[in-house]
Amino acid sequence: xLTCPSKYFWWSLQGVQExxxxxxxxxxxxxxxxxxxVFLTSQTSLRAQPxxxxxxxxxxxxxxxxxxxATEDAAAVNRKARLELAVAxxxxxxxxxxxxxxxxxxxxxKATNGEGQVMLLIPHGRHWSQVTASSLIGLNSQNxxxxxxxxxELAASTIHRGIHNIRPDASANCVMHxxxxxxxxxxxxxxxxxxxIHQHMMRFYKGVGYDDNYCGxxxxxxxxxxxxxCMREDDVLIMGNHGLVTIGGTVAEAFDKAxxxxxAAMIQLIAMSSGKPLKHIPKEVCxxxxxxxxxxxxxxxxxxxxxMMKVIxxxxxxxxx
Ligand SMILES: [Zn+2]
Numbered sequence: 247x248l249t250c251p252s253k254y255f256w257w258s259l260q261g262v263q264e265x266x267x268x269x270x271x272x273x274x275x276x277x278x279x280x281x282x283x284v285f286l287t288s289q290t291s292l293r294a295q296p297x298x299x300x301x302x303x304x305x306x307x308x309x310x311x312x313x314x315x316a317t318e319d320a321a322a323v324n325r326k327a328r329l330e331l332a333v334a335x336x337x338x339x340x341x342x343x344x345x346x347x348x349x350x351x352x353x354x355x356k357a358t359n360g361e362g363q364v365m366l367l368i369p370h371g372r373h374w375s376q377v378t379a380s381s382l383i384g385l386n387s388q389n390x391x392x393x394x395x396x397x398x399e400l401a402a403s404t405i406h407r408g409i410h411n412i413r414p415d416a417s418a419n420c421v422m423h424x425x426x427x428x429x430x431x432x433x434x435x436x437x438x439x440x441x442x443i444h445q446h447m448m449r450f451y452k453g454v455g456y457d458d459n460y461c462g463x464x465x466x467x468x469x470x471x472x473x474x475x476c477m478r479e480d481d482v483l484i485m486g487n488h489g490l491v492t493i494g495g496t497v498a499e500a501f502d503k504a505x506x507x508x509x510a511a512m513i514q515l516i517a518m519s520s521g522k523p524l525k526h527i528p529k530e531v532c533x534x535x536x537x538x539x540x541x542x543x544x545x546x547x548x549x550x551x552x553x554m555m556k557v558i559x560x561x562x563x564x565x566x567x
Pocket of ligand 1 (some may be wrong): 423488489
């Protein structure tokens with residue numbers, strides 16, 4: 247018996263290889279009668295069907311999904327991503343971690359129309375305090391603007407696209423590039439390595455890359471790829487003579503790292519400026535505390551970001567526009 251729930255169409259196709267074309271056609275007609283377009287997600291033998299673009303499995307069954315509902319889902323994912331990234335821009339502005347109308351945060355997410363992915367980015371010239379969810383532009387893999395209006399700054403698209411190219415995994419969906427004052431000052435030292443002198447540095451005992459070869463304004467994606475290569479498997483990059491990059495699977499993760507890198511750099515530079523001998527934390531304590539911090543990173547990052555999101559939404563609700 248064919249049933250057609252309003253949002254998803256489910257259809258069990260086990261053991262029907264010999265008459266699957268007939269069943270798909272039957273389903274297509276049923277969907278059409280409800281004004282829906284049908285596509286399947288994942289089975290090779292069905293890809294010849296003109297209305298089928300992909301196929302997937304849910305609860306062990308082959309599934310049929312309406313194109314309309316898939317697009318609605320993509321649009322919802324895109325909208326949520328836009329809001330989170332817009333909030334991050336505003337929070338980092340409050341923290342004094344932005345640089346004029348330069349610097350950039352990007353997030354890879356589903357395109358609103360459901361066709362592939364976009365890299366969300368602030369349009370050049372908009373101040374971080376005025377970023378809204380809908381103001382962000384979306385770039386395709388060729389850095390062409392396919393969502394929203396505005397100018398795509400060259401440095402933004404080259405740095406971020408290059409890093410996303412080198413780190414295409416979901417754990418690097420969000421990339422933040424900042425010239426926040428303390429970590430940027432740290433990057434100007436002959437040796438910008440973190441000293442293990444405070445609890446904040448414990449989470450950066452490992453997982454921090456250093457680019458010791460600054461080579462001018464980034465003008466091509468290749469420069470972003472060079473920076474991405476400097477990061478190796480790390481999720482923080484101190485860009486020598488330049489600034490900072492953090493990456494995360496979510497906005498919250500990249501944001502929380504950026505905040506604590508800046509605070510750690512601030513503490514280190516203030517302590518160094520005292521001219522007094524520094525008290526280093528023993529290596530075994532660094533190791534243990536670093537491992538402890540990794541277990542809690544996601545939770546604390548979400549708590550931090552969600553707490554700040556409430557502040558931003560309450561005080562400047564237009565961020566959700
Ligand atoms: Zn920069």
